[in-house]
Amino acid sequence: MNPEVNEDKSSLYNKVVEGKAQVYFHKTKNEVFYNPIQEFNRDLSISVMNTYSNVNNNKKLKILEALAASGIRSMRYALEIENIEEILANDFDQKAVDLIEENKKLNKVESLVKSNCDDATLLMNSMSRNWKSKFDCIDLDPYGTPAAFLDSAIRAIRSGGLLLITATDAGVLCGNGADTCFTKYGSVSLRTPACHELALRILLQSINSHAARYSKYIVPVLSLSIDFYFRIFVLVYDGQMKAKESINDIGFFHVCPECHTFYQQNYGKTVPTRGNVKFVFDSTSPYDLNKCQNCEGTLKLVGPVWTGKLHDKIFIQHLLKYLNTKTTDDFKTRERMIGMCNLAYEELDNPLxxxxxxxxxxxxxxxxxxxxxxxxxxxxxxxxxxxxxxxxxxxxxxxxxxxxxxxxxxxxxxxxxxxxxxxxxxxxxxxxxxxxxxxxxxxxxxxxxxxxxNNLLRYQEPPPFWGPGSKPKRKAEDEENSKQQNEKNQKVIEELK
Known part of the structure; x- marks a missing residue:
């Protein structure tokens, strides 16, 4: 599954071949981030965006890769997504942006990909001012938590747009840092056998919370726990009434730490009234939620979390139809994508x-x-x-x-x-x-x-040395260069508007 890595003639670079793209990255350790283990992530993202375009009448996509690093995603998106209007590859590190420029030339995608050096949140906030400058797809693939980028991403995406989010802070989301989880996502996590699904639901609750502040709501199309990270694909729509109704999909779980029984409790329900929708808060429960009904253990509270659907089964059908037209020459991880998407399709919507x-x-x-x-x-x-x-x-x-x-x-x-x-x-x-x-x-x-x-590849064993890798280090001169570069960014932003 690992991409082919060839040494470039230059002593400064290695060349990575992944999909249809060739990408340079510095040999200097930790200078620009690249993780070959996430080829599956990139393959899946390309497949989902192609499917999204297809089900929207082959819509041409305006895409933002907010944290581009070497730009390998943007290069692959430009070469492998069928309907592209424009891709903006942004990174806060000037060295990464310089590398993106080299990779644009290497892949001959200068007309489709624009590079930009800016703080991702500032960029997305500046692009959220009018519909024309907003994006159809925003890809957030940070090192660690995406929490700092969610608000600005929600603002910068068009109604009906696709938000692609990675979170690699699995320890926090899975209960090893419940206090940190609360500060980042507004939810309390818990270490439990179902913690990986709870992590997905904590992420979705946080995304929905940001969306609701701007009278928007989300529709998850695919929410996956993969290896050491989580990858979520959600559609974001404008709609004040639907934003209010989304509280139907928010609630808590009371979990027994002894036998791991869980009890769901939503905030309440919406009741249609004449010309309006009224929310009825109902905290009552058929259970005594101080102790477990099975073993009498003391229950722990988890949440708030998303209690609605994790996946859109119709979208997954379209995605599988697309994948069935491809081969392992198109995607090295095709078999795993088909297996995991079939698993997601077969999943019941019942939580945990x-x-x-x-x-x-x-x-x-x-x-x-x-x-x-x-x-x-x-x-x-x-x-x-x-x-x-x-x-x-x-x-x-x-x-x-x-x-x-x-x-x-x-x-x-x-x-x-x-x-x-x-x-x-x-x-x-x-x-x-x-x-x-x-x-x-x-x-x-x-x-x-x-x-x-059908003997599909459903639960793949992780390869050797898998993991999120080491975060790239920044030097003092890089910080200064990035600050100076920010003055030049407004020109690029104005052109995009």
């Missing part, structure tokens, strides 16, 4: 998931085959799917008490060791409530998803 190994560990019982567990849920007249976030996941619309009742019936068939039945163990607290349902563990013919039947 359980890990089969984890909940069986809570019960101290033998772990059933995944098809046995899926069949048991389906035999109880509920739906079940995998999550793209985790290989051994159980995502279902069955209430948590049904899931635990299924496991209690499983324990009747596969008894646990007597030592775990003592009153000091949580299993005793779980089993003191008798199951209310009968469970059929017969394996169903329809329990296996199509993506698995």
């Amino acid at each position: 998931y359980y890990i089969l190994d984890d909940i069986c560990s809570v019960m101290h019982c033998e772990t059933p085959n995944h098809n046995v567990m899926r069949s048991a849920i389906m035999n109880c007249n509920y739906q079940v799917s995998y999550s793209h976030c985790a290989k051994n996941s159980i995502k279902t619309n069955a209430p948590s008490e049904v899931l635990w009742d299924i496991l209690k019936r499983w324990v009747e068939l596969k008894p646990v060791k007597e030592k775990w039945m003592g009153p000091e163990y949580r299993l005793a607290r779980i089993l003191k409530t008798q199951p209310k349902i009968q469970v059929d563990f017969s394996i169903r013919s329809d329990c296996t998803p199509e993506s698995k039947k």
Whole structure:
């Protein structure tokens, strides 16, 4: 999967070949950022933007890469996206912008790509003043959190535009820094087996919050947890009423740290009235949310988070149709894209998931085959799917008490060791409530998803040395040069307007 890297004749540069693009980057370590592991990210972004253009009558796209670094994305976008009006490749580092200029010449895309040296937030704010200067697509791929760029990106995108966002601060979003998560995203995260989906929902809540301030709302088309980062694709629309209604998709989760049961609680609901929409705040819940209904553990609060859909299934169908016209010569990561998009398409819209190994560990019982567990849920007249976030996941619309009742019936068939039945163990607290349902563990013919039947590449093992890489270092003279360059940027901005 790694791009081909060839040494350039110059002693100063290496040349990276990725997709249809060739890109120089400095041999000097940490001078301009490039991560070959994110080729999948770039392949997917090209595919999504081509699909976005196709479903919008082959719309010509005005694209901003706000944090361009070497410009490899912009070069590939110019060469591989079919309908391009213009691409603005921006970076705050003058050395990166100089490199972008070299790469434009190397790829012969000078007519499509313009380079700019500016602070990304200042640039997007300046471009948000009128519709003509705004963008159809804005790609934010920062090192770390995108939080600082969300507000200006929302302002600078046209109604119906596509926002592409990467977050590599997985530790913060997945619960290792709940306080930092609150300061960056306005939500409290928690380390839990479903933390990767929670991270996506925290990101979407933050994006929606910024959008609502400007009477805009979002429609997620694809939200993915990939390797060490998160990649989100959302459409942003103008509309005050829809912005108000988006509160239907915001809520909290009460999560048990002992058995990992979760309980969803939304802020409330909107009620249509004559000529208007009224929001009814309803904090009541059918549960005692101080303790877990399963094991009596003390619940922890997570959120606020996005509780609506992570994906647009119709858009994914169009995306898969596009990918099926391509080969691995077009995209080296094609097979993985098809596998992951099929997983996303098969996912239930119900928030969060359980890990089969984890909940069986809570019960101290033998772990059933995944098809046995899926069949048991389906035999109880509920739906079940995998999550793209985790290989051994159980995502279902069955209430948590049904899931635990299924496991209690499983324990009747596969008894646990007597030592775990003592009153000091949580299993005793779980089993003191008798199951209310009968469970059929017969394996169903329809329990296996199509993506698995077709042997698609669904959960790829990470390659050696994968990760976000090291952040490029800036020198004092670079800071001064960038400051001087800002004076020249207004000319470029005025031309774009």
